[in-house]
Amino acid sequence: INYLFDPNILEEIDWSKIKCNFQNGVSYKKPGDGLVVRPLRDDDIHRDYLLLMSQLTKVGIVTEEQFKKRFEDMKRCEGTYYILVIEDKSTNKIVGSSSLIFEQKFIHSAGQRGRIEDVVVNGDYRGKQLGKLLVQLLVLLGELLGVYKLSLECKHDKVGFYENFGFAKDDQAFMIRRF
Ligand code: 16G
Numbered sequence: 001i002n003y004l005f006d007p008n009i010l011e012e013i014d015w016s017k018i019k020c021n022f023q024n025g026v027s028y029k030k031p032g033d034g035l036v037v038r039p040l041r042d043d044d045i046h047r048d049y050l051l052l053m054s055q056l057t058k059v060g061i062v063t064e065e066q067f068k069k070r071f072e073d074m075k076r077c078e079g080t081y082y083i084l085v086i087e088d089k090s091t092n093k094i095v096g097s098s099s100l101i102f103e104q105k106f107i108h109s110a111g112q113r114g115r116i117e118d119v120v121v122n123g124d125y126r127g128k129q130l131g132k133l134l135v136q137l138l139v140l141l142g143e144l145l146g147v148y149k150l151s152l153e154c155k156h157d158k159v160g161f162y163e164n165f166g167f168a169k170d171d172q173a174f175m176i177r178r179f
Helices: 049-053 064-076 130-145 156-163
Strands: 035-039 081-088 093-104 112-121 149-151
Touching: 035 130, 049 093, 049 112, 064 081, 081 130, 093 130, 112 130, 130 156
Parallel strands: 112 149
Antiparallel strands: 035 081, 081 093, 093 112
16 A cells, blocks of 8 residues: 555644544544545545545646656655545545645744645535544644644635634735736
């Protein structure tokens, strides 16, 4: 099995540091009936990974070859790309995904920042706290691996959701130039 990152690192997460509440005993080990949380695998393109991503934004055409190459490119950048997914073992489909990306800096004592990206849960699986679980795990993973800050961009109606994990708006403008 070719994982993007070592799944054992997830075992090291200090679950007692969680900032938000989970109902019905939902946790990393028990995400829900038939569901498992794990790192992205190189063959997840066959588990509708890209179809899931199309619920977030435009995916475009990505061949299996391109998917595998991008996966290996990410994997080679050790300590940089942590993509967590939720698989429904009963359908063999990826139903949730979220990424944590580390950016190396000279500032902050040669520290690193983390970015939470591409948080998406299949519409049929909403209301099961899966997005919350993915983001909470990545926030704790960021803390574990050492970041001086974590950041993300989201739609205004998602601000309340991210506040659950300790994110807050600050006085900097988010600027963007699209191509
Ligand atoms: C949201 C996502 C971002 C994603 C973007 C895609 C989160 C927290 N934010 O901003 O990660 O890349 O949507 O939209 O998941 P775009 O295709 O318009 O960039």
